[in-house]
Amino acid sequence: MISTLAISGYRSIRNLVLPLAPLTIVTGANGSGKSSLYRALRLLRDVGSGAAIASLAREGGLQSTMWAGPEQFSREMLAGTQPVQGTLRSGPVALRLGFAGPDDGYAIDLGLPRPSGSRFDRDPEIKAEALWTGEVLDRMSVLVERRGPSARVRRIDDGSWRELTRELSPGDSVVTRCADPGDGLEMLRLRDRMRGWRFYDDLRTDRDAPARLTAVGTFTPRLGSDGGDLAAAIQTIIEIGDADSLADTIADAFSGASIGVDEEFTLHMRQPGLLRPLHVRELSDGTLRYILLAAALLSPRPPELMVLNEPEASLHGDLIEPLARLLRHAARTTQIVVVSHSQALVDALDEGQRITLEKRLGETVTGGSDVMPRWNWPSR
Incomplete structure (x- = not known):
């Protein structure tokens, strides 16, 4: 079972980490972000079938689906004493999606490509991915990690790392490209799970x-x-x-x-x-x-x-x-x-x-004071 869903930088969702149960009901007023959450889940499924980039293109591309507000809200902005305005960015532009359960978890980080003069410069790139054991990603739990075009897998017997490839294209996920019954068994299982949603x-x-x-x-x-x-x-x-x-x-x-x-x-x-x-x-x-x-x-x-x-x-x-x-x-x-x-x-x-769900300064947030589950994103 999926116990945690994480979404960052997608439409009206700046950063949301939600607990999921066997039966979860997502509700809220019109425009609160319910459709964005639904689409984010469907986009995660598309990663497993290798269709995430095409799905984003149908939505207008990464530029049309990214969070449009500031990276952070100041106290003055939240209090209404200062207008909402851009702040000094501390991290890269990113659309990040992930989920985890008692046994394992997965996350993907998509970003903007470097300008190259190609007609496909609007296509998003997969910057980082990670597959780990347990509910929270950390240094000891990670099984597979991808940064840019390189991916590696941790050997189960001695914990050492083995390189899978250095030639992943910007639009290829390790879930689809590296899934095989040998070294990529974990990714093969993950791919089949996601495709079955x-x-x-x-x-x-x-x-x-x-x-x-x-x-x-x-x-x-x-x-x-x-x-x-x-x-x-x-x-x-x-x-x-x-x-x-x-x-x-x-x-x-x-x-x-x-x-x-x-x-x-x-x-x-x-x-x-x-x-x-x-x-x-x-x-x-x-x-x-x-x-x-x-x-x-x-x-x-x-x-x-x-x-x-x-x-x-x-x-x-x-x-x-x-x-x-x-x-x-x-x-x-x-x-x-x-x-x-x-x-x-x-x-x-x-x-x-x-x-x-409800809107606060254009951002989708959860009502009440529920504490978000622990969550770490993979680094680029």
Whole structure:
């Protein structure tokens, strides 16, 4: 399980270190930074698939995603007696992301390239990376470290260092470039973990939504990010997953209702009083969205981490409590982070870790006086 998430220099997040639980609810007012936190988590996943640089490019490049405020706020700025202004920078421009758990941790530091006259001078560079044992990076816990184009790994038997490469390109991560069953076993495991994280923020329910369209059915232990393989995912749960929990989840939200998949992989719902089942195209937006969430959360092969962005969208108020019960049930087998502005859902998930974000002088901070977990960034 991931117990600590660290983000620095990304959009409205200047420096944030958060504790995560098996079920974590991130909430806050509009514009408080919830979307920035969600995107930062997704960007971490992209590191594992070698797509971080391209993901940043789609967001407008590093210059468009960096923290735009001063490196530090003075006491006078915080008190409002002095206008916010730039201060003397003590460190390099950096976008840093990392996570850690009881067993290991990982962090990456991205920065600006040196001008070279290339058309690709706007591409960010990976300046440093580290993989370590335990929850906090220090001199004795580091297993793999990368600085610039060089990377080395610590031998487990005697603690000595062995060079992995001196030829890492600025956009290549050690997680992808150096992952192999030999010297790069730790990075191979880390890469596969990160690639397995699931994100759901685009489960469309409109008339032309992928979930309403006919699709070829194949074995689908995990719902796709757009929900286009919904029928196959439901059938996979029925055949090799927890079919009883699926049936209970649907009946909990829609009294007496049940869902099924025909031989042509078309989803339908039966409801009391109706003589025929309702085709997936006939379902309301809220009903379809709830079924999509059920398919994701009841996966027969649950991921290590699942992140849901505003899962309550399109749901009637009567479905909030069933959704909360579904989330609590799923959190027994996978770590879940829910980003939501629904106070009803936040209140219903009273057993989870609650993180409330707010803005202070344009910076995303946590409400209250919670102490941040310990965290050290790798040096360049």
